[in-house]
Amino acid sequence: MKRILPVIIIAQFFCTSVWFAGNAIMGDIARQLHLEPSYLAHLTSAVQLGFIAGTLIFAVLSIADRFSPVKVFCCCAMIAATINLGAGLNSIDAATLIMCRFATGFFLAGIYPVGMKIASDHYQQGLGKSLGFLVGALVLGTAFPHFLKSIDTGLSYKYVIYATSVLSALGGIAMLLLVPDGPHRKQGQRLHFNGFLSGFRNPGFRAAAFGYFGHMWELYAFWVFVPVILGAYKESYAAEMNVSLLSFLIIAIGSLSCVAGGYLSQKFGAKRVATAALLTSCTCCIASPLCLFANAMWVFIAFLFIWSIAVIADSPLFSTLIAQNAPIETKGSSLTIVNSIGFAITIVSIQLVTALRVSANAQYIYMLLAIGPALGLIALMKKSSSS
Template sequence: MKPSKLILPVIVLSQFCCTSLWFAGNGVMPDLVTTFGLSESAVGHLTSAVQFGFIVGTLVFAILSIADRFSPSKVFFSCAILGALFNLGVVWEGNSLGSLLSFRFFTGFFLAGIYPVGMKIAADYFEKGLGKSLGFLVGALVVGTAFPHLLKQMANTFSWKAVLMATSCLAVFGGLLMMSLVPDGPYRKPSQKIELSAFFKVFRNGSFRSAAFGYFGHMWELYTFWAFVPIMLTTYTLLHPTITFNIPLLSFLIIGIGGLACVMGGYLAQLMETKRVAFMALLLSGACCVISPLLFAQDSEVLFVAFLIFWGMVVIADSPLFSTLVAQNASAEIKGTALTIVNCIGFAITIVSIQLLNEMRTWTNSNMVYMILALGPILGLIALISKDSSSKARQST
């Protein structure tokens, strides 16, 4: 049965509305520090709380096989409502650092029932052309990631409380859309029981393992690059005092352009092998990591910004493709669990990468530190190549 043409747009819109919970806090962080009298170090803690909540949430959802045992659309809706409520809790005037951390943690926890579950819903509908479908889906997330930088441009237009209230309303709207307009997909095969072994079972498949490790390498680079885009722009202006940047707007463009790259990657995957397109994007982003120190020395702001825009495209273009490979190489009964597991490990890796680079920047002012991001793509490429090599060896015997 061919799905309605409205299904994919509804999934994409719902995903964007609900994942806005993730990034809204970043856009109002300075206001939270001022309003509640927090120290500057609290910014990092509040940002990490959402990530940590998401990691714990994906772990729990994976172990309990939530997305495979229950209707994914209903799971998505329930988590959208709960995530919106915890996001709204931040506006309470009696908040302390502890309560703010709790609200952000549980917002992240319930995002585990939104982001990977949204991909599971898409996989249940689009067995063919899944790369293109997930390209649109991840593209919506990328635009959501970039959105806080645009919010900083409009900081004087809306109060920080209005921003949080609006994003909670958006999440509720997205959840309602998903539940009312996207029934269970034709390729869904529900699991009847909790499979506690599923967390380890999925990695026995060599093709799944290759795709997952490629994704992990990609995640080592991705969120750290996004986190440090404003810092890279600031560093460049310090090295070249005659140059000035509109850093919030440029950050939005550099990160947001990745949404277009996700869609382009999805269409390319229909013309070429999905794995090959993912390999090319990972190779190019790894090359950007290696040559990045050279660009800081160039006395051309156009070249520097163009380089960051290109990096912003190739760093994310492979994300929906790896998710496609993960979904295609997991059995139907645990497809949602497999996507959730990979997200859990991938986002845990991002915390290590961000903290490592942040620590390295306290040791040195050298821009060589960004080369450490190449470690992820290198290991990811090795995982993809080793799988191809082992497959050819089996075919020759």
Template sequence: MKPPKHILPIIAIAQFFCTSLWFAGNGVLTDLISSFGLTQSSVGHITSAVQLGFIAGTLLFAVFTFADRFSPSKVFFWSALLGALANLGVLWDNNTLISILVFRFATGFFLAGIYPVGMKIAADYFDKGLGKSLGYLVGALVVGTALPHLLKDLTHIFPWKYVILATSFLALFGGLLMIALVPDGPYRKKSQKLDFTACIAVFSKSDFRAAAFGYFGHMWELYAFWAFVPVWLGIFMEWHSVNEFRISFWSFWIIAIGGMACVLGGYISQRKGVKPTAGTALLLSGVCCLASPLVLLFAPLPVFILFLLFWGMVVVADSPLFSTLVAHSAPPNVKGTALTIVNCIGFAITIVSLQVVNALFAVIPPQFVFLVLTIGPALGLIGLFRKKRTSLKV
């Protein structure tokens, strides 16, 4: 059954609008520091608060199988509404670091009903060609994640608080689009009962474990790279005495170009296979981790920017492909729960990598910090292509 033509664009647009909440705090971090007396180390804490909220939300959603027992579009809408309200909390005049962290935690919590649920909705509509469809969907998430940096670059035109207002409005509008225009898909198999063991039982399948472990390695690198792109740009500008460089503008493009890579990877996977395409992207991003010290120290500005743009592509091109492998290897009646629990564990890993990178900046030369991210691609490739044969030939 071929889904209506508007379904995929609407899901992608809604995902783009709603996931702009993710890095809204990071996009205006310098303004938060000056407005509320925060410290420079807040970048790691604010990002981690969102991730922790997302982990708590996905764990709860997975244990109670919300996306499989209830209409995914309704779950998406209510999560978007509550996430938008939590995001607005950053505008409170009496905020402290603790209250900002609470609001960002709540935003992350409700993002658990947006990102994995959006993939579940896509999987309910697209059986064949799911990799291509999720390429568009995750690509939209990537651009949505980058959007606050672009809005921050424009704050010379309007106040930083408009970034928060704009992302909250977009999230609400995205939720309305989903509930109004995307009913439950034809491939949805509703779970008839509450099953607290579903999120654990899926790991009994070797195919599922291979896909999940590849995703976990990818996640060790991804959000640490995204969160510290502005920091790395700032270090390069300082060391190489580059003036009048628009860090927020280039941070947007370095992250957002990954959206195009997700779509491109989806099309490549139709010809080369999902698993080989995901493995190639993971390998290339690992090579970028290893090359990072030399590029930071010795590359001229154009080469440095091109390197980060390439890294921004390969660091996330495998994300929709791993989700495709997870969805295809999970039982149909718990597909939403499978995607959610893998997201939960993956984002728990990002907490560790974010804090490790944040701590390493204080104890070792900055050019060597991103070497630690190599651990993720290395272990992910081992998990994905381990000697025990699987049937992951999607």
């Protein structure tokens, strides 16, 4: 029993490393294929769209509830690893690359939400702490390709693709061999095409879901634009910095805040800690014009670290609240559909910032990300006033 959570965490970290593998080497791909810098947003959105399509199908068909979630996780990890390799083909073109990233995102739908389902099937008590570790693993997996890219190995940039595919395959195998289905799992016997919507009848589920949606408006847009923000600062001030390494460190520090948030939730409650984190990240969005263009590099870097800590700390707590308020028979599908809607929202925010961002408004554009946290806070406060 003691080994189960560490294995789930490591498997989640390994498998989610394919998520941002394309982003970490986007500069190299753009040069090879003669693409515009804005292609980064399309590449990221392709993964998100694939994830949305996957989560919708997984939710409607109740895949994680009707079948062994451990086997679902393993199969999806192996397939995602194989498809991810396609991005490293010498003959790849822009359209095929987009298709590969879409397909990778599709099978990530059987990894991230299903991993949370597996953890919730094993850990009813202390679920916030368990999911804190699990989402922390997602954050580290998301950041890891930037770390791989920052290492000057003398190898082709494609080694990032190869390395993340190997990690994904290993994660899937580890989950299958070392983690059984949880004792709290209740298998769905019949196919209910609308079963994934049943959780929204619960006010607690709705409040947590809408808080999560507001959080997602900000989260992935922040992660996508971290290298862009660093690169712009480096160019403006002729600063000496390793953009890939700093991107890794800034995103990865969020894994620690996920774990800390999980522990704090045991003392103060998941909802209270999530609300505090959401308020902090909203404040960072509003303060971004002052701090992202500060002359002092230490102010600029420190602000990005603080923002990164706040922007993800509430994610495992919202997942905890959603899992606790979801009907037990459709818990996997409920988690999956909330993920699906949340990731659809990320595409809107990423594309909006990309479309509107020009040199004249670059200082103020990230204030748009405050919209999501503000609406999420309203949803949480409405639940508090009605309960």
